[in-house]
Structures are given as C-alpha cells and as structure tokens.
Amino acid sequence: MIPVREKLACITLDMEADHGDHQTRVRLLENPEFYERYIAIVNQYAVKVTMFTVTSLFEDFGQKFKELSKRIPLELAPHSHRHDPYRACSPEEIAAAKEAFLKHVGTAPLGYRAPIGRIDKEGLAHLMDYGYRYDASLYPSMRPGEFGYFNLHMPNVPFRIMRGEAELIEFPFTSISTVRIVFGLSYVKLLGWRLYSLLLDIFGLPDVVVSLSHPYDFYTHLTADGLSGAEKFALLRNAPHGFDYFEKMIVALKKRGYQFLFLSELYQRTQNRTSLKTIRWENWR
Numbered sequence: 493m494i495p496v497r498e499k500l501a502c503i504t505l506d507m508e509a510d511h512g513d514h515q516t517r518v519r520l521l522e523n524p525e526f527y528e529r530y531i532a533i534v535n536q537y538a539v540k541v542t543m544f545t546v547t548s549l550f551e552d553f554g555q556k557f558k559e560l561s562k563r564i565p566l567e568l569a570p571h572s573h574r575h576d577p578y579r580a581c582s583p584e585e586i587a588a589a590k591e592a593f594l595k596h597v598g599t600a601p602l603g604y605r606a607p608i609g610r611i612d613k614e615g616l617a618h619l620m621d622y623g624y625r626y627d628a629s630l631y632p633s634m635r636p637g638e639f640g641y642f643n644l645h646m647p648n649v650p651f652r653i654m655r656g657e658a659e660l661i662e663f664p665f666t667s668i669s670t671v672r673i674v675f676g677l678s679y680v681k682l683l684g685w686r687l688y689s690l691l692l693d694i695f696g697l698p699d700v701v702v703s704l705s706h707p708y709d710f711y712t713h714l715t716a717d718g719l720s721g722a723e724k725f726a727l728l729r730n731a732p733h734g735f736d737y738f739e740k741m742i743v744a745l746k747k748r749g750y751q752f753l754f755l756s757e758l759y760q761r762t763q764n765r766t767s768l769k770t771i772r773w774e775n776w777r
C-alpha cells in the first residue's frame with residue numbers, strides 16, 4: 493500500500509496596525525465590508541486562522557478580537573508587544589508580549605512571531621528562557637534592504653532547535669519549493685496570480701504549509717500614502733485583488749489535499765516527529 497502523505501496547512505494573519513498609516517488603525521476590523529468578506533472566505537472553506545497579534549493592541553482591540561473569535565475558528569499567539577523592528581526579539585518585548593497575552597487571553601503563549609522576520613540567535617534563546625515552545629518568524633528566503641535577510645540555507649519545513657536540553661520548534665514561513673518565494677499574500681500580489689500559480693504548479697509546496705497575510709494586504713491601496721519608492725510600488729501591485737488572491741491561495745491548498753489546522757495543533761502533531769531536522773542553537777547563523 494502506498495502511504496498517504498499528510499498535508500497540513502496553517503493560515504496565519506499578523507494582526508498589526510495598518511502599514512504605511514500614521515494612525516493606529518486596523519481597517520480589516522473596522523470596515524464592515526472588509527470584516528464580513530474576510531469572515532465569509534474563512535468560513536466558506538472551513539479554514540482555521542492563527543492570528544499572531546501585536547499584544548499592545550489588546551487595549552484598543554481586545555473586544556474586536558473576542559467578537560472575531562465568535563465568527564471564525566480563531567487562535568491567538570503573540571506577534572511581539574509593540575512591533576518595533578529594532579527590538580523584534582529583545583527579552584523585554586518577549587516578556588511584555590507574554591504578560592499581555594496572559595492577561596488578555598488567560599493562558600501562556602505557546603509560540604511567538606517576531607516582527608518582519610527579525611528573529612536571531614539571542615532571540616531564540618530568550619524565547620526558550622521565557623517558556624515559548626515554538627517560533628514562527630523565519631523567512632527561508634531572501635530579501636534586500638535594511639531589514640533584509642539571506643536564509644536560503646535554512647529549511648523550508650519545520651525543524652527543531654536545541655540548546656542544551658531546551659528545545660524550540662521553528663515553523664518557517666513556507667515558500668514555494670526550489671525558488672523560495674514566500675507563500676504569503678503580499679508575494680502573490682507582487683507577482684500576480686497567473687505567474688504565482690504557475691510557479692506553484694511547477695515547483696510545488698512542502699507537505700507542511702504556514703502561510704502569511706496581514707490586514708493591510710487586503711486593502712493596501714487605502715493605506716500606502718505614508719510609503720515611498722520601491723516599497724510603495726511593490727505593495728501597490730494588484731492592490732485591489734487582496735481578497736480574491738487570498739481565496740485563490742486557500743483553494744490552491746484545498747485542491748492539493750491540505751487540511752487546515754491551528755499552529756498549536758500543528759505543533760502538537762509535529763513536535764515529536766523523529767524526522768524533524770535538528771539544528772544546534774550554537775550553530776545558528
């Protein structure tokens with residue numbers, strides 16, 4: 493008998509203030525049209541959403557998060573406390589995020605996502621020290637610029653990081669195999685669905701997928717005033733197609749036989765897998 497490959501997908505939403513905007517607004521939650529459209533797509537395909545939430549937003553948006561959790565299958569996890577790219581994984585941010593999460597959600601967070609992929613060796617150590625069990629911050633791809641990275645040597649599938657006896661599972665942002673283009677809404681918009689879906693067909697995805705989206709990916713044309721240059725150009729590509737492309741990404745996963753689950757469930761299903769590659773923390777680079 494041929495063993496059936498288990499295909500698992502987590503749809504993640506990084507809940508943060510709209511990018512490029514000077515006010516702390518999240519139009520996905522505030523605009524009824526966007527809000528309902530998001531809910532409709534998630535429910536139509538029985539998707540489970542893991543929402544990495546900037547924990548300082550609990551003060552203003554805590555009630556909205558509660559309302560959203562009554563409308564869709566929703567799990568929360570911290571996305572730093574203040575979304576400061578210069579302190580993305582500092583001990584203060586990691587501790588403050590844990591404290592705020594405990595206060596508002598009532599349980600200790602299982603995992604963490606650093607702002608804009610800014611996780612490093614020290615940050616991973618802090619996460620272990622504060623009792624986090626997984627991290628979901630690594631882009632196994634490359635990007636130029638001040639906040640750029642070059643991570644093509646990193647796995648495109650979950651792996652274990654060990655420091656002494658302590659361990660953490662890393663869930664990288666899944667990228668299209670070989671070409672390492674992130675399976676994220678902003679990347680789909682940048683390339684356009686025709687090209688993106690062609691690359692998906694040719695190169696495929698790994699059996700475990702952790703996707704990426706932000707509220708502003710759904711309506712970048714409304715928030716890009718504060719941006720400039722190449723970033724503005726990139727973010728405005730296909731801006732009105734945010735919802736359509738989000739739906740196409742979900743359909744693409746369904747068609748390929750993925751089942752949707754929360755990241756905590758993915759963690760439970762993968763943490764003991766002997767097939768996970770282990771990277772010693774000392775060797776992280």
Ligand SMILES: [Zn+2]
Pocket residue numbers: 506508571575606607608
């Ligand atoms: Zn973010």
